[in-house]
Amino acid sequence: MTSRVPSAGSGQSEEAAGEARAWISGYDARIRRRLVILVLLSLALCASFVLDLITGPSSMGVPHALKGLFGLGELSLPQRIIIFDVRVPAAIVAILVGAALSLAGAEMQTVLNNPLASPFTLGVSSAASLGAALALVLGIGIPGVPPDWIVSGNAFLFAFASVLLLQGMARARGAGVETLVLVGIAMVFTFNALVALVQFVASQDALQQLVFWTMGSLGRASWNKLAILAFLLIILLPLSLKDAWKLTALRLGEDRARSFGINVARLRFVSLVRVSLLAGTSVAFVGTIGFIGLVGPHIARLMVGEDHRFFLPTSVLTGALLMSLASALSKVLATGVVLPVGIMTALIGVPFFIFLIFTSRERT
Amino acid sequence: MSSSLLTIRDLCAGYGRRRIIETLSVPAIEGGSVTALLGPNAAGKTTLLRALAGLLPMTGGLDLCGEDLTALSVAERASRVTYMPQSLPQRVALTVFEAVLAALRASPLAGMSPEGARNEAMRALERLGIADLALSSLDELSGGQRQLASLAQAIVRSPRVLLLDEPTSALDLNHQHKVMALVEEVARERGIVAIIVLHDIALACRWCKRVMVFSKGAVVADGTPEKAVTPEVLAAVYGVSARVERCSRGFLQVSVDGPA
Numbered sequence: 001m002t003s004r005v006p007s008a009g010s011g012q013s014e015e016a017a018g019e020a021r022a023w024i025s026g027y028d029a030r031i032r033r034r035l036v037i038l039v040l041l042s043l044a045l046c047a048s049f050v051l052d053l054i055t056g057p058s059s060m061g062v063p064h065a066l067k068g069l070f071g072l073g074e075l076s077l078p079q080r081i082i083i084f085d086v087r088v089p090a091a092i093v094a095i096l097v098g099a100a101l102s103l104a105g106a107e108m109q110t111v112l113n114n115p116l117a118s119p120f121t122l123g124v125s126s127a128a129s130l131g132a133a134l135a136l137v138l139g140i141g142i143p144g145v146p147p148d149w150i151v152s153g154n155a156f157l158f159a160f161a162s163v164l165l166l167q168g169m170a171r172a173r174g175a176g177v178e179t180l181v182l183v184g185i186a187m188v189f190t191f192n193a194l195v196a197l198v199q200f201v202a203s204q205d206a207l208q209q210l211v212f213w214t215m216g217s218l219g220r221a222s223w224n225k226l227a228i229l230a231f232l233l234i235i236l237l238p239l240s241l242k243d244a245w246k247l248t249a250l251r252l253g254e255d256r257a258r259s260f261g262i263n264v265a266r267l268r269f270v271s272l273v274r275v276s277l278l279a280g281t282s283v284a285f286v287g288t289i290g291f292i293g294l295v296g297p298h299i300a301r302l303m304v305g306e307d308h309r310f311f312l313p314t315s316v317l318t319g320a321l322l323m324s325l326a327s328a329l330s331k332v333l334a335t336g337v338v339l340p341v342g343i344m345t346a347l348i349g350v351p352f353f354i355f356l357i358f359t360s361r362e363r364t
Numbered sequence: 365m366s367s368s369l370l371t372i373r374d375l376c377a378g379y380g381r382r383r384i385i386e387t388l389s390v391p392a393i394e395g396g397s398v399t400a401l402l403g404p405n406a407a408g409k410t411t412l413l414r415a416l417a418g419l420l421p422m423t424g425g426l427d428l429c430g431e432d433l434t435a436l437s438v439a440e441r442a443s444r445v446t447y448m449p450q451s452l453p454q455r456v457a458l459t460v461f462e463a464v465l466a467a468l469r470a471s472p473l474a475g476m477s478p479e480g481a482r483n484e485a486m487r488a489l490e491r492l493g494i495a496d497l498a499l500s501s502l503d504e505l506s507g508g509q510r511q512l513a514s515l516a517q518a519i520v521r522s523p524r525v526l527l528l529d530e531p532t533s534a535l536d537l538n539h540q541h542k543v544m545a546l547v548e549e550v551a552r553e554r555g556i557v558a559i560i561v562l563h564d565i566a567l568a569c570r571w572c573k574r575v576m577v578f579s580k581g582a583v584v585a586d587g588t589p590e591k592a593v594t595p596e597v598l599a600a601v602y603g604v605s606a607r608v609e610r611c612s613r614g615f616l617q618v619s620v621d622g623p624a
């Protein structure tokens with residue numbers, strides 16, 4: 001019986017040392033593969049960005065725009081304005097919003113330990129819609145906010161407040177993540193009902209505006225909004241990455257993470273504050289865009305696994321890429337019309353997602 | 365390395381208003397050997413370990429070599445006391461190696477270099493004999509394999525107090541003894557306090573110097589296996605009529621004849 005007992009501590013055999021070197025190099029190869037995936041995603045994102053710039057409702061042909069963009073052909077002044085003052089900010093905002101929503105979704109799925117968690121499924125987007133509805137229909141806004149920021153301001157305030165409410169309720173009950181998720185789902189229904197109530201009393205005009213707002217559109221992009229989003233991401237992404245190991249540990253279970261010395265309640269709170277900032281701002285600027293926050297992280301997970309040092313940046317890129325592609329596609333499906341991008345995200349995200357699920361099944 | 369000494373005085377712990385453990389005091393637990401914690405389901409074994417690890421609010425005194433553990437921050441306490449939960453790690457898309465690395469790197473006090481952490485993680489997997497699983501994903505492992513990965517996470521942190529909650533519940537015969545031998549060796553090598561919850565009494569008697577039998581939140585028998593594991597104790601705690609006999613190698617064996 002005792003003969004099978006390992007004799008650790010004694011000198012390692014040559015064979016064992018060789019084995020260890022073999023799998024350590026296997027691990028290094030994996031890390032390299034993940035870095036390659038990050039690079040490839042970045043390249044795809046650049047391509048999609050260019051595609052987003054050369055498509056759109058204008059008499060300017062795609063080849064002409066492409067040549068002009070790279071300095072190979074002449075662009076008229078109006079064409080320059082269309083590309084550089086209209087399409088460039090919209091295309092960058094698309095990337096930033098996709099990145100922000102996907103990062104928010106990734107963190108949410110981890111800290112709430114739920115694969116269905118996303119800003120959309122837990123009421124953040126619904127709360128933003130309610131804020132927007134109040135501004136659009138009833139003219140209720142935060143005092144002192146300039147008129148063209150009232151809708152965004154309201155949407156942000158409500159989105160941010162909804163996450164804090166989620167936090168507060170869960171903390172008051174002293175309960176676990178299941179409660180958080182249930183409260184989130186309850187909030188979706190509550191806010192949707194309130195939005196419906198506002199819609200019921202809305203004028204024909206306001207109703208139209210509200211419906212368009214909830215579909216999500218990049219038409220509201222501007223350099224100011226772009227700057228705010230970029231600033232947020234630049235501040236928050238490094239903070240998320242700083243917590244990468246803690247978030248990875250949390251995936252193994254809450255008790256386990258706490259036994260490693262991680263203050264899980266604090267980690268969850270800080271992470272949800274980041275989520276509310278990212279999701280609140282995104283939804284405030286471009287309206288409700290579902291699906292990216294849910295599926296971006298899942299695609300990233302299938303590609304690189306859940307080591308958050310790679311999972312978080314990959315989520316950022318997958319979300320940005322999906323959103324950028326959706327933006328380009330929203331302009332080419334029907335000539336002369338820009339479809340709401342919120343509709344496109346699901347239409348291109350779902351097939352891509354299903355493709356990945358099936359190809360990754362085959363691999364294992 | 366000198367052996368650690370853990371003293372538990374008047375410990376109370378529970379969930380909300382429900383007290384599970386009332387003023388528990390036990391003779392100091394010595395490092396360097398393994399202490400088994402036996403007892404029926406719902407006796408409060410997990411509750412006790414979680415309270416010791418600081419995962420559950422508790423009152424009372426907890427002293428490790430003259431240091432008051434209750435006065436430490438979460439992170440400091442975790443660096444001295446490691447708890448391996450009874451539940452298996454979740455099925456996630458992380459390799460065993462990454463999971464063990466996370467156990468080292470996620471700690472707020474981890475002053476370890478990435479290189480050092482890698483070497484430690486590698487050594488822990490080798491000692492447990494699961495180096496071949498290093499690059500397997502936790503979501504494609506068997507239950508027992510995940511339990512071994514969980515154990516690697518606990519051992520790699522090289523604490524002063526190692527609390528293992530049923531670390532062998534999912535393991536086959538060979539691995540049960542391998543794991544017990546390893547825990548015993550680690551305890552001896554580093555002089556740490558190792559408390560291990562077991563349901564297999566023979567396994568406890570084979571590998572542990574001290575056995576505490578726990579029932580309804582209190583210790584009902586405590587001492588060497590010979591002293592703590594008796595037919596009377598088994599009848600009182602588990603409600604079974606059993607014989608305790610020595611095998612040819614001198615270890616205690618329990619044969620159960622039926623309900624008491």
Ligand SMILES: Nc1ncnc2c1ncn2[C@@H]1O[C@H](COP(=O)(O)OP(=O)(O)OP(=O)(O)O)[C@@H](O)[C@H]1O
Pocket residue numbers: 379384403404405406407408409410411412450
């Ligand atoms: N999260 C909880 N909330 C409330 N009560 C709990 C909780 N966990 C355990 N208890 C109660 O505490 C008591 C002791 O449970 P504990 O998990 O410590 O038992 P145990 O000795 O580890 O049992 P087992 O051998 O089945 O693991 C039980 O009566 C149980 O109902």
Ligand SMILES: [Mg+2]
Pocket residue numbers: 409410411450529
């Ligand atoms: Mg238990």
